[in-house]
Amino acid sequence: MQPSAVPELAHTHTRPIHWVATATAVAGVVALSSVLQPGAATAAQAPGPRTQSAPAHIAPPDPAAAEFPLECGPVDLVVKRKASGDLDGDGRPETVAVVHCDAPMGTPPDGVYVLTRAAEGGAPRVVATLVDPKDRTKVDDFALRDGDVTATLLGYSTADVPSCCPDVREDVKWRWENGAFVRSAPSGARSV
DSSP states (O other), X not given: OOOOSSXXXXXXXXXXXXXXXXXXXXXXXXXXXXXXXXXXXXXXXOSSOOOSOOOTTSOOOOGGGOOOSOOOTTSOEEEEEEEEEOSSSSSSOEEEEEEEEOOSSSOOOOEEEEEEOOGGGOOOEEEEEEEOGGGOOEEEEEEEETTEEEEEEEEOSSTTSOTTOOOEEEEEEEEEETXXXXXXXXXXXXXX
């Protein structure tokens, strides 16, 4: 056996005392990090409508518990889409729901309603109708973005156009302004 060119170093052999020292150092770092915490955040958001999530203790209105102003006769009402956010800047979330009657045939028109929580835990209530089903409109590409409710509406140029085949497309948005939802066309929107 040939002698090694590198001499054996005493510190390269681990002994139980090395593990005890390492564990003590790690425990000290963990204990110190629980005592030393960063200061409280001081950044503030700008006031105004927003669609961020509301505080965890305030649940958004549930469309399944709401009464919508829509007569469906013997068929059920269907919540096609929903989205929640604080639309009016009051710190409580609203829910926007796209609903229609579950017709077995044809293309039932959609309604778009804004819901808010009722006082003292009652059922959510409709506070605004953005799209009335009487207008024979279908809703596509529905979303909440930066305080705006956006959607693509599919409709009909005349009463003679079959319900299966909408021939008008319109991109719209609604924003809460001065106590009401104001409808406009988003920038770059086109109608067909």
